[in-house]
Amino acid sequence: MESLEIYKDLFYQSLRIRLVEEKIIELYPSDLIQSPVHLSIGQEAVAVGVCANLNLDDWVFINYRGHAFYLAKGGPLPEFFAELMGKKNGQSKGKAGSMHLASPKQGIMGASAVVSSTISHAVGAALISKIKRENRIFVTNFGDGALEQGAFHECLNFASLHKVPILFLCEDNNLAVHSHKKERQSFTLEKLVGSYGIPFHEIEEGYDFVKVQKLSKISIDEVRNTKKPVFLKIKTSRYKEHVGPGEDFSAGYRDKNDINKWKKLDPLLQDKKLYESFLGKINNEIENAVKFGLESPLPDREDLLSDV
Amino acid sequence: MESLEIYKDLFYQSLRIRLVEEKIIELYPSDLIQSPVHLSIGQEAVAVGVCANLNLDDWVFINYRGHAFYLAKGGPLPEFFAELMGKKNGQSKGKAGSMHLASPKQGIMGASAVVSSTISHAVGAALISKIKRENRIFVTNFGDGALEQGAFHECLNFASLHKVPILFLCEDNNLAVHSHKKERQSFTLEKLVGSYGIPFHEIEEGYDFVKVQKLSKISIDEVRNTKKPVFLKIKTSRYKEHVGPGEDFSAGYRDKNDINKWKKLDPLLQDKKLYESFLGKINNEIENAVKFGLESPLPDREDLLSDV
Amino acid sequence: MSKTYKAALLEAMQEAMDNNPRSLIIGQGVTDFKGIFDTVKGFVDRYPDRVIETPLSEDSIAGICIGAALNGAYPINTHIRADFGLLIFNQLINLAAKYKYMFGGLFEIPCMYRMVIGRSWGQGAQHSQSLQSLMAHIPGLVVVMPADPKSIIESYRYSIQKYKGPVVMLEHRLLYELNFENDETKLSHPIFGSKLEIEGTDITIIATSVMVLEAKRAANHLKKNGISVELINLHSISHPDKKIICKSVEKTGKMLVIDTSWPAYGVCAEMNRIINEYKPSILKVPSNSMGMVSTPCPTAKALEEMYYPDVHDICKEVIKMVKKDGSEINLPKKISMTDFYKHFKGPF
């Protein structure tokens, strides 16, 4: 693809995610979505850029902040809205909600709301893939806060020891809820990862989906070629509050200027022309998806009792 | 002290531990000690060398392989034998047994039989010490296997972040039960520890109590002076089976030659003269301690129900 | 004078900091502007040394609390969801609960683990569990489920100032914002035992945490319809007051246990053991258990409403147990508990 085409394509996908989440914000006060939402607004380029390099049969394991990855990897939008609305036609019949998105057909293998708890799942799936001599890779996506959990370290050790084809992907927004990385971490991530013999890469420009796509391809190709773990950290920026549809700059735990700087670099905000050109099509898709959700029946007692 | 005096003193202490454990081996078939024993034979110099640099009010947190540290830090011997025999006059009324030795008066703060589980206790005690502006240090002693537990990594992070006065002391005998380090670990420990900004030191000559004393002093002084965590790894060698009084070279999981090399360097085996000169006095102490244990009454129903 | 549940928690925490210089508040978010749902808000400014924000490392933090207690502190470790408490089960069960006994009394571990339990609003399977029975099974742990501000003040004070072992406090998310009228009843022992909330003659309801409130609403409704409920607030799950439980059931002949968790192997089970080891003949009809449906918790509101029992369901069960035919009694409307308690419009 021409680079302009790539730019347009990734822009479209990122914008689609953002508009989906803005629709969630719009719907939220109406109580159509009665479940906590952890928005990815500001972080879309990570999911879009990385997933652009993944095949359908590559598996991604995500967490409670999972809208962007679900959509970027191809999870269906109508079932997404139905899921968030707690409807029977949701991907998981409404039992999952926003925090537990999954869509195995597209290789989205389930999200957990317990920090760091799906990293080991990705390692396990990759281990079996290696044993079966498959040719695909596994991605585990987590925040900077997840790095503090013991389970994460155990996973680095095991993945490197057993040489499994996995990309450790850290979405570093510098925050865990309201706490900054420096209040929580004493380690240098690059050195830490390096001590396991795992290659470490970093992308500073997490707002730039093209850069993310290009640079993450290097890491992803490395996993494919070496069939070994690689670590990729992408700097990003959460525009909204930790959970919920609002902003919380007034709370004083972070500086609005930091976000404003980031926003100045954010193509979705800067490239007004392209934005306008896609708006109609995307909003159309979203309206239909919302409609699908609204029209879906509620799950019933049988759904309550099944799937145990 | 003159260096010869130091040598003699540390020899005496190391030999005392070894003879105590050999007494355990002797007693074991008689079923006087009905509890698993994890012997430190071959590893005594670590405990003796390190504890030589500790004050009475420095606290040590140990594990199930705790005989050597208990004795080196000054835990009373009669109550030790009574404890192993499950008697009422044991340090812990027989409720602890070999795996859970403690003696708070001498700063031996309790041993756990769950790998890696007392490291955080040492960090916590050190944290309070810092808050109270005390002038003492804390030692957490663990095996190479403990490095694989997530909790250990969490502790490195916290200790470094909060700058607490703790010595992380790894007794590296290269084995966890029957499994070699290379089957379990993909990391370079020095780099790993370094990534937390924690100084790392290593002593190769874990058979040599004088070297251990001298070199560990550097690490311990560093903790005292900087009031920050320091990591010390000491290479050592377990002569006996993982648990129990026997040897298991016939099992084939390790090479007897490796141990033989180590034994050739072991002063307790090589310096026959000094050995002989101390034997009588130590055996005398041991006989009295065993007698104390034998004569101690059994714990009763009241003991069973108390201390919950 | 009335007081909210969370105001009582704030008061208890405040008192801990002021009256016990050993107290330490440690956990994720304890220094942030939300301050554990306002219960330790602003503390870090006043007690900078004794309010400790932590990394996302539950296991080691729980162990750090044990070590802190050994060195003379009284650590109060917060967990915004009891579900994450599963990460500390090794430290809690293998270490904290056993430290004193295992060493024959050489050590004591006075400390408190505060965990928020229960539903609020679309929290799904991993943010809604009530894990009290797992902990109450373990000798060496005291597990308390305070149901009102007064029990909070009394039991936190006693734990922090007098008790020398680990206490797990399970605080129900739905209760935080609720306002309680001043209540004159007193616990006979603040961290052990249970409390007789309402005297009655027709049936004994034993309830925990927020279900005490639902049971009260049910009792009120039923009273108007001629059914007299005796209500026991279990309070200390690990050390319930067997006497008042047996005495009550002996009087009414009927027992309904309403817990915030699953009935199997839970509070409902334990209450039946207590009765049967005393005198099974006091039960004149089969006992009854209410709690979460025996599945993980679904996220969809429509399913959540079926998942949790409420005043409507309680009345229905009581009527069944008390009268063969309750057709003449109107049931209270099935209004969502979260709607009734009103404060769950927000995301968390």
Next chain:
Amino acid sequence: MSKTYKAALLEAMQEAMDNNPRSLIIGQGVTDFKGIFDTVKGFVDRYPDRVIETPLSEDSIAGICIGAALNGAYPINTHIRADFGLLIFNQLINLAAKYKYMFGGLFEIPCMYRMVIGRSWGQGAQHSQSLQSLMAHIPGLVVVMPADPKSIIESYRYSIQKYKGPVVMLEHRLLYELNFENDETKLSHPIFGSKLEIEGTDITIIATSVMVLEAKRAANHLKKNGISVELINLHSISHPDKKIICKSVEKTGKMLVIDTSWPAYGVCAEMNRIINEYKPSILKVPSNSMGMVSTPCPTAKALEEMYYPDVHDICKEVIKMVKKDGSEINLPKKISMTDFYKHFKGPF
């Protein structure tokens, strides 16, 4: 033909490897010369890809099993002591148990966690726990405590070849070396339900794991003395067979529950719930619970002997329950269970 418990485990593991190519054995020590008390010994040579030694990292290994199951494997994860199993409670309870439900059936997690429970010999507080009730409380987990070789063969086969969810197998350390005569009884469902071991008329004993054996010894002794015991082997702790339990107690009017763990919030409690929700009037005398004393486990042999109930204590309790005055009946001698079963001279 007779068979030891551990020979049955070996057979079950062998069958797993041979008949289900997806099977994976993963845990600490699975490749060593002891091979999890001989139950997977030598496997690594024959199936090098499918027997995986692990670092000391219980939490992540449990999660790796979940991921492995998602990718088509059937992981069998071993834990030499159930006490260390507490380190996997987050993965077991928050993830494995909920995966299928939480995602509305999109995924299944067929896998097995094998955990060794119980006393052997001076194991103390952290190497002796029986944590079945903590897991049996959780919907989504199947918890089985096989008491004999036949149940092992049947239930492991069914779990590994047919069942699509996580199963926790609790194997009692004392049973491993024991030889069992061939037993013709069959489980009606290998991983759900319970088993009537002995028919009798005077009292129902419901027992788990090794306590089934002790109860059998007691039943034999009591039979000679004119007391007829009906014995139920609970087998599936999470899914007991309520019908045979209720039917039996209805017949005998008396229930004694003997578990390997603490009575409170445990198997003893749950059995009483089952009875009382069916018909409390079937209990003609107070029920009785036996299990570990309500303290952590002491190490001293002298205390251990008081800590665990044995055939002597069981007979004593049964006599009390069945006859007002049992003075004419001799009690069997109080011999240590570990001495009786003979194989604990060794260190572990």
